[in-house]
Amino acid sequence: MPPPTTIAKSRRVWDRQAARYDRGMRYVEARLLAGGREWVASRATGRVLEVAVGTGLTLRHYPADIQLTGIELAPAMLDIARRRATALGRPADLREGDAHALSFPDESFDTVTCVLSLCAIADSATALTEMRRVLRPGGRLLLLDHVASTSRALHLLQWLVERVTLPLQGERFTQRTLPLVRATGFDIIEQERLKAGVVQRIHARKAPSG
Template sequence: MNRHTDIIRKRYDRIASIFDVMDHMIRSSWREEVLGNLHGDILEVGVGTGSNLPLYPSNVHVTGIDFSPKMLAKAYGKIEDAKATIALREMDAQQMDFLDNTFDVVVSTCVFCSVPDPVEGFKEIRRVVKPEGKIVMLEHMRSENPIAGKLLDVMNPLTVRMVGANVNRKTIENIEKAGLKIKEQTYLMTSIMRKLILSPNK
């Protein structure tokens, strides 16, 4: 783990005790729509405190990874409320310890604002998902509105310093740089919050 990643990890360790409150900003209906109809072996990247874990269906196996041990400690407490089979591991999304073509589905919800090298994280997802698999995401990113986008640019140094999250990431560009294909894109809150379904396009 490089120095920049370690700094961000420590910031997420610091806010682990209040992260559930912050995470509730993602509407439960959005989560349920994304997670309720998945099948097979699932990787959740940036599982955080485990807000998604109770929403997975009973017929799946979920491996959740996060680079923050204090976040994972919170997530373990939610396993007993889950219907799915859950395994949690401390791991960096930029350097995953999985073989190529391991998972049927990869999930992320508001994760790629905090991955220090998002393109590298997306490349790792592309590597570990099966060629016929899919990537399902709920992600916030820089607004396409010029004024709102500039405002997010101004806010970004503060949010990174406080909680480790970038509010002005150009996530669509990062996805394309990593060689992933966008199959579906739905705006949930103007252009800032989006549901994405990606293909590894191998």
């Protein structure tokens, strides 16, 4: 569990970025991540928790018949997500929360999603453990993120970028997410690597008890 000072710094960083976040993501998503949010949302069923919902860019893609809850650390990001949900007519329980300590009982959700956010959560392993805890047995974990490239040249570039992004905003570019998901006790159902391995989509399952 990261110290409170780390969590507070992350909240300040993303609060400052909230107003320009959507504009900055527009080009990145069009060139690098097209179809990613749709891929995640199309696999969500039942009671769904989106961890680090951000400004709510995935909201429009979820099926109409799910029951959606979202948590977000940064209040300014959350305000935008709430306005977006209202504009879309999308019923959702959007609340402030920390991915390291989810304020939900065990086995509360059928699906947990995390879109382009695990890379910026200070302790990914703790967050994944919490996601597993709140999933029912057999529940789905759906992730989209940028990870360490399979290209050595790109991996080096990511490492260099990380020298700036890690101290400034806690964002990692060389994380290897799939081993973390497996180590947390999930079974992998689907996984894709795109764009020289920089983009990864993961569909995993919490093994049924017994």
